[in-house]
Amino acid sequence: MRKVRVSRKVRENLIGYSFISIWIIGLLVFMIYPLLMSIYYSFSDVRILGTGISVEFHGFTNFTNLFKLEEGFVFIELLISFVKELVLQVPIIIIFSVLIAVLLNQKIKGRGFFRSIFFLPVIIASGPVISELISQGAGGANVFETYGFIQIIEQSLNPQIAEPIINVFSQIIIIFWFSGVQILIFLAGLQKVDGQIYEAAKVDGAGAWETFWKITLPTLRNLIFVNFIYTIVLLSTFSDNIVIQSIKSNMFNQRPGTGYGFATAMSWVYFLVIMTLIGIVVIIFRPSDMKTKRGRR
């Protein structure tokens, strides 16, 4: 048998594709196909019957039902309160993780110990564990209640704004718990900064405050962008999230007009909301080199 001669370039293509082919199959079977079906389902009435699956196309009914059925109202209300809380939580998480990363980046003893403490929640934070902790009063609500903090907010703001703020503060510790990975990402970024820059700044008479704003923060710029997106994705897919729980419970709803199709329509609305938020983050925090080449992650 004659050995087939191929050019180096073709060969490289073939080998490259052989390594990622399993991913391409996975992408088609577990991602692209379900996504296309998901679009179709959102315009259909989907039922799983004893005999099989029935899919009946019925136009925009699922989407209009969001504003007609009680389940739809509930979902939209949950979605709105989720977005309100997310808008508060994400900046809190980012600021907290920058703060902790800067503290951990100092030359002090016991850094490793503190670092492992701040990473610990990543190991244990699952939906059931978090909800147990919150329901048993370990979420930090009592810390703020004892200082009358919550009453002050309740009295001074209108209930529309006060409610999400109170919700956030009553579980503030658990919110901090979502910053484990972000702290490490910031810390890794800070450690790449040459220490001499800080020393030079000190020689020039810059204080800690100025150094933070003029050196530390600009070096973290791209990582802030990455962490914003990471945090939004993390919170929006967390098992205990009220919106995705509502989507799941609607899947198994037997009432006419609801069910799998209706739940899929909900998930698309949710998807668009999350993408809008990510889009806003991209516009605000886009890395400066993104215009010329694709942003790094």
Next chain:
Amino acid sequence: MNKFKKLFKSRIGELSTFSKVVIYTLLISIGFVYLYPILFMISNSMKSQQDLINPMVNWIPMNLYFGNYEKAFKVLNYFPTLFESMLITVLPALIQTAVTSFIGYGFAKYDFKFKKTLFVLVLMTFVIPVQVYMIPRYVMFFEFNLLENPLAIILPALFGQGLNSAIFILIFYQFFRMIPKSINEAAEIDGAGPYYIFFKINVPLAVPAFITSFLFSLVWYFNETYIASLFLGAKYSNLQFKLASFVSEFEAMYSSEQLIMINEGIRLAATLLTILPMLIVYFTIQRWFVEGVEKTGVTGE
């Protein structure tokens, strides 16, 4: 006077005593608040019913009481449940790590057509929420009779579409790119094939990336309950599901005994038992988690 000055001013590159005190105070106090839920859990899970309602007992119980653990242990059916949890945690994590290393290597070392587009798609798969495509996946698994079967979790992992697979592909991509290309070229000249080069040369060099990825994958699979409960059903027992339905299971088990009531001590003991396996893993090899993030260069250049 000079000594006093020294307290606030320091030589270049060092911290003054004052700023050290400030940093330690901040870290210790924030660290305490941060760990508050865990300390609260440990303390209350060791309190007897009397201690729980006694307002005088704050952090330290009057006497160590392990009755909560005993009951939680029984209700969780601990060791059999742990075994089943491991089945749907360790296996997908191992497969996910192996497969994503392969994919990440392909992206890192070879130039092929549409590579950039495909890589953007990898990142996209991370951002798209599962909720959008989980229902068709559910229907698909239903059609192939894979629901309530661990394969529903394992199959996506096998094809690089598991839990957070994109992050692992990215980790391996970054790591393999750091290994100089000249090593591969030298092996090629010696006549080694591409897969031989991957398995025999690159994999041994990437051990840190493998360990870190496996650990993260393990922890994430262990803690993920949303998709798992959808595809495996509530009947499948796993520590997290058992914890989620702990109250009703407890009542079912102790319904005949009027004297035993559920209290926060028992529930917190169950929570602690649930997180215990991962805590043990974390504290034995914690440096691989924390340093791994830096070493593998997830932060991206």
